[in-house]
Every structure is written in C-alpha cells, then in structure tokens.
C-alpha cells in the first residue's frame with residue numbers, strides 16, 4: 001500500500017517476562033482515511049494492539065510505522081501522540097476539574113497553539129459534537145453520551161491522522177453508541193482520518209470500512 005497510514009509487521013507483545021503472549025505476530029496495513037473495527041473475544045489482544053499503535057507501550061518484537069514514522073525511532077512518544085493520534089476509551093478520561101470546553105482545549109496546549117486559536121477550534125469542535133450548550137459544564141454534570149461526545153471532541157482537537165478508540169461505546173446505550181460512532185465515521189470521511197476501533201458490538205463494527213477479527217493474539221480474518 002503506497003499511501004499507507006499504518007503498517008504493522010509481525011508485531012509481538014509479551015508480558016510477565018514472556019509468560020503471557022498478548023500479540024503473536026500481527027501484520028496489518030491500513031490506508032489513509034480508512035476505518036477498521038477490531039473484534040474478538042476478551043483477552044485476544046485488541047487493547048494491546050491499540051496501545052502499541054498509539055505508542056502507549058512498545059512491542060516486544062516487530063515493527064509499526066504510522067504516517068511514515070517508525071515508532072521504534074521516536075524519541076518523544078508524548079509529542080508523537082499529541083500531534084498524530086487521538087484516543088477515545090471506554091471511560092471518557094475527561095479531567096473532572098475542567099469544563100467541557102477546557103477539556104477539549106487541553107491537548108492543544110501540548111501543540112503550543114495560541115490561546116485564541118485553541119478557543120476557536122474548541123468551539124468549532126463543541127458545535128460538531130453537539131455540546132455547545134454544555135460548554136461550561138464540568139464532566140460530572142453530563143450524561144454518559146455527552147461525556148463520550150466530549151471525549152471525541154478532545155480526541156479530534158489536534159487534528160490527528162489516526163483515531164484509536166477502545167470500546168468507545170461500551171458504556172453507552174445503542175442510540176448514544178451509534179451517535180458517537182457516526183461522529184467518528186463522519187470525521188474519517190470528511191478529514192481523511194484513519195480510525196481503529198476495538199468493539200464487541202457487531203452493529204458498531206459494521207459501520208467501519210473493514211472488520212478484522214483476532215483470536216489468541218493473532219489476526220484471524222480480514223473481511
């Protein structure tokens with residue numbers, strides 16, 4: 001794939017001095033702007049795979065290239081994460097003492113954007129995730145769906161190339177879950193954003209371009 005956004009080659013990850021093999025030779029390529037759902041039973045390695053692609057952790061062996069950068073050569077993982085990847089987890093991970101607006105602005109500080117531009121971008125994102133009326137609320141005062149939409153806004157704040165979502169709808173009812181995923185897919189199509197989303201929900205997975213299935217740390221099929 002010439003313009004691949006992601007290239008993973010024979011990625012292995014073991015824990016506990018090799019006693020646990022969470023990933024056992026995963027190879028995967030994705031194009032710019034492609035959306036991929038990762039499915040498979042609990043413990044098959046979905047979250048591990050996402051954490052390596054997002055440089056939250058390093059593989060035991062194998063190679064991962066994101067947007068042309070070999071992750072093993074990156075000296076400053078947090079700077080890479082800030083500029084290239086957005087994360088959405090099952091729990092929203094919003095900062096409780098910050099308003100929704102401030103939470104969405106927070107990642108832009110790491111990019112060094114001036115205050116005015118941070119505010120303007122955050123307001124646009126709030127409109128896009130339909131949370132303008134909640135801009136000055138603390139996360140504790142939002143519904144579960146609203147929190148997760150705020151988390152989507154934050155993940156998109158730095159205009160990442162790749163969005164990594166780990167069971168992003170796991171705590172939501174089907175209506176709110178579908179709404180959050182529609183937001184992702186909308187951005188993927190509009191901005192050429194790649195999405196890798198781990199999910200147990202077949203309906204959610206079906207809205208992605210491609211579904212990959214894992215079992216025991218390996219890729220099973222590529223549908």
Ligand SMILES: Nc1ncnc2c1ncn2[C@@H]1O[C@H](COP(=O)(O)OP(=O)(O)OP(=O)(O)O)[C@@H](O)[C@H]1O
Pocket residue numbers: 015016020021022040041042043044045046047048049
């Ligand atoms: N930090 C860790 N230390 C030791 N073992 C770990 C660690 N993280 C994950 N594992 C193990 O690696 C394997 C893969 O875990 P992972 O969290 O990637 O699964 P998953 O597919 O995301 O499961 P789930 O659907 O339950 O979220 C499991 O056997 C798990 O127990």
Ligand SMILES: [Mg+2]
Pocket residue numbers: 046047048166198
């Ligand atoms: Mg998981």
